[in-house]
Amino acid sequence: MDTPVTLARPVDADDTASSPAVPQRLGREAWAVVAASVAAMLAVGFWGLDRGSMWQDEEATFDASRRTVPQILAMVHHVDAVHAVYYLLMHFWMLPGGGEVWMRVPSVLAAGAAAGLVAALGARLLSPRAGLFAGLVFAVIPFVSFYAQEGRSYALVCAVVLLATWCLVRAVEDPGARWWWAGYTAASTFAALLHEFAVLALLAHAVTLLLSRVPGRVLRRWLVCTVVCGVLLAPLALVSRSQSTQVSWLERPGWGTVWALLKLLAGPVTGVLVLLAALVAAGLTTSWRAGGRLTLAAVAAPLAVLPPAVLLLVSLQQPMYHERYVLFAVAGVPLLAAAGLERIVSVFLARARLRRPEALPRALAALPWVLGAAVVAAVLVPQLPQQRAERDVLSRSDNLAGAARVVRKGARPGDAVVFMPSKYRAARLGYPEAFKGLEDIAMQRTPVQAANLRGTDRSKRAIREAMLKADRIWVVGRGGLKVRAGEGGALDEQAVLQQYFRPVSSVRVHGLEVRLYVRTS
Incomplete structure (x- = not known):
C-alpha cells in the first residue's frame, strides 16, 4: 500500500519540463485538489439544472427508466441496444420517483467524478498544482457542462473512461498489482457497455503505452484486458449493429465538423480557443517517456486526439460521428494545457534564476498559482454567456x-x-x-x-x-x-x-x- 506523501513545495517547472515526471502519490494537498475540482464541477452542473423541459432524447431515457426490467430488455431487443445498460441503471435510479431534474442528477455526479479524475491524473503525473488547473479548466468548458446536465449516458461514459485511464496509470507504475489491471478491465468494459464507442479510449491507451515504451509484459497484460473487454462487449455489438438505422440521420463530416469539434473541446470563444491551443502546444513539448512510466503528455495527447480522429475518419465511409460520442476526449485538453502552463512557468523561472542567482523574489514564488488562476478565469468569464445559454430550453432541439x-x-x-x-x-x-x-x-x-x-x-x-x-x-x-x-x-x-x-x-x-x-x- 502506498504511504501518502504531501508535497512540501510546488514542483519546479524545470523539473517537469526537462526531466521525466515522477508519479506523485495523492497526499493531502493532492486530495484537496481533487475535492476542489469535484466541487467546482458539481457547482457548474447543478446550476440551472431545471431547464423547464425535456427534449426527445431525454424523454427516451425518462420513459425507458420507468419501465420494468423485462420491459426494458424487450425494448432494447428492437431499439436502443447501445443504451441498454444505461437504461437499466436509470431504472433503479428512478425507482424512488422523481421527474426530469432528478433524471439529470446522475450526469452531474458523473461529471463531478470526471473532474476529480482529471485533477487526480494531473496531480499524479505532474504536480498537485497542475492537477488543480486541469480539473478546474475541465469543469468550466461548456461542452462538459452541457452533457453534465443531460439525462443521457455521455457524462457517465466520460467518468468511467477516466477511471479506466487512472487504473492504467497505476497498473503501469506497479505491473505486479493485479487489482489495477482488474480495475482497468472492469472500467473499460463498463464504459463500452454504457456506449460502444468508449472502446476508442482503448486505442488511445494502446498508443500511450507504445509512446511510453513500456515493457513487453505491460503490453501483454493490456492486450489481455482488451480481449476480455471485446469478448464481453461482443453480444451487445452484434445486437446494436442490427439497429444501425437509428443513426441514419448522421451525415459525413467535413472540415467544418473538425473546426466545430475544436471549438467544443476548448470553448466556442475564439480567444479562449487560442489561449488553450497555445498552452496545449506547450504541453506537447514536455516529456513523453519516463523510463517505462507514463507521463502526462503521453496519456493526454492520444486521449484527446485519437478517439475523435478515428471516428471522423470512419464516418467518411459510414457516418456515425457525433461529438457527444467522444465527450471523454475533452479531458486531454486541460491536462495538456496544465503541462503547458508548467512548462512556460519553468522556462520563465529558470531565466529569472540566471539573472538573479542569489534568490528569487517572493512574488515570483506565487507566479505559477497566479497564472493558473488567471487562465482559469480567462477560460470561464468569456464563456459565461454560453454557460447561461445552455441552461435555457433553447439549448436543446425541441421544447x-x-x-x-x-x-x-x-x-x-x-x-x-x-x-x-x-x-x-x-x-x-x-x-x-x-x-x-x-x-x-x-x-x-x-x-x-x-x-x-x-x-x-x-x-x-x-x-x-x-x-x-x-x-x-x-x-x-x-x-x-x-x-x-x-x-x-x-x-x-x-x-x-x-x-x-x-x-x-x-x-x-x-x-x-x-x-x-x-x-x-
Whole structure:
C-alpha cells in the first residue's frame, strides 16, 4: 500500500519540463485538489439544472427508466441496444420517483467524478498544482457542462473512461498489482457497455503505452484486458449493429465538423480557443517517456486526439460521428494545457534564476498559482454567456413541455391528437397529464406494448377513418408541420387535414408547432 506523501513545495517547472515526471502519490494537498475540482464541477452542473423541459432524447431515457426490467430488455431487443445498460441503471435510479431534474442528477455526479479524475491524473503525473488547473479548466468548458446536465449516458461514459485511464496509470507504475489491471478491465468494459464507442479510449491507451515504451509484459497484460473487454462487449455489438438505422440521420463530416469539434473541446470563444491551443502546444513539448512510466503528455495527447480522429475518419465511409460520442476526449485538453502552463512557468523561472542567482523574489514564488488562476478565469468569464445559454430550453432541439402546455391550455373533452410524424409522441409520453382525455387516434400499440420508444401506428386506412370521426384534432409536429420524405403515414394524415379540416389556431414553440384543426365537412 502506498504511504501518502504531501508535497512540501510546488514542483519546479524545470523539473517537469526537462526531466521525466515522477508519479506523485495523492497526499493531502493532492486530495484537496481533487475535492476542489469535484466541487467546482458539481457547482457548474447543478446550476440551472431545471431547464423547464425535456427534449426527445431525454424523454427516451425518462420513459425507458420507468419501465420494468423485462420491459426494458424487450425494448432494447428492437431499439436502443447501445443504451441498454444505461437504461437499466436509470431504472433503479428512478425507482424512488422523481421527474426530469432528478433524471439529470446522475450526469452531474458523473461529471463531478470526471473532474476529480482529471485533477487526480494531473496531480499524479505532474504536480498537485497542475492537477488543480486541469480539473478546474475541465469543469468550466461548456461542452462538459452541457452533457453534465443531460439525462443521457455521455457524462457517465466520460467518468468511467477516466477511471479506466487512472487504473492504467497505476497498473503501469506497479505491473505486479493485479487489482489495477482488474480495475482497468472492469472500467473499460463498463464504459463500452454504457456506449460502444468508449472502446476508442482503448486505442488511445494502446498508443500511450507504445509512446511510453513500456515493457513487453505491460503490453501483454493490456492486450489481455482488451480481449476480455471485446469478448464481453461482443453480444451487445452484434445486437446494436442490427439497429444501425437509428443513426441514419448522421451525415459525413467535413472540415467544418473538425473546426466545430475544436471549438467544443476548448470553448466556442475564439480567444479562449487560442489561449488553450497555445498552452496545449506547450504541453506537447514536455516529456513523453519516463523510463517505462507514463507521463502526462503521453496519456493526454492520444486521449484527446485519437478517439475523435478515428471516428471522423470512419464516418467518411459510414457516418456515425457525433461529438457527444467522444465527450471523454475533452479531458486531454486541460491536462495538456496544465503541462503547458508548467512548462512556460519553468522556462520563465529558470531565466529569472540566471539573472538573479542569489534568490528569487517572493512574488515570483506565487507566479505559477497566479497564472493558473488567471487562465482559469480567462477560460470561464468569456464563456459565461454560453454557460447561461445552455441552461435555457433553447439549448436543446425541441421544447416538449412547451408543446404540452399549449395542448393542455386549449384542449376540450373529446378532442383528438395526432403526432406528425409519430416520433413527436414524445411530448405526450413525457408530459401525459397535458394530454389526459385526448385520444391518440393514430396509435395502435403503446410503446410498452410495442417494445419500442414511440409505439406503433394503425394502418393508413384506420387512421383516416378515425380522423374523419373527430371534430377537433390537435396536431403536434416540427415547425410548419413539415413532413419529410419517408414519413408516409404523416403525409396521409396531412392530406386528410387539408381536405376535411381547417386550422383555427397555431402556436410555435422551440422546435415544434402545435396546431388545432376543426372539421369543415
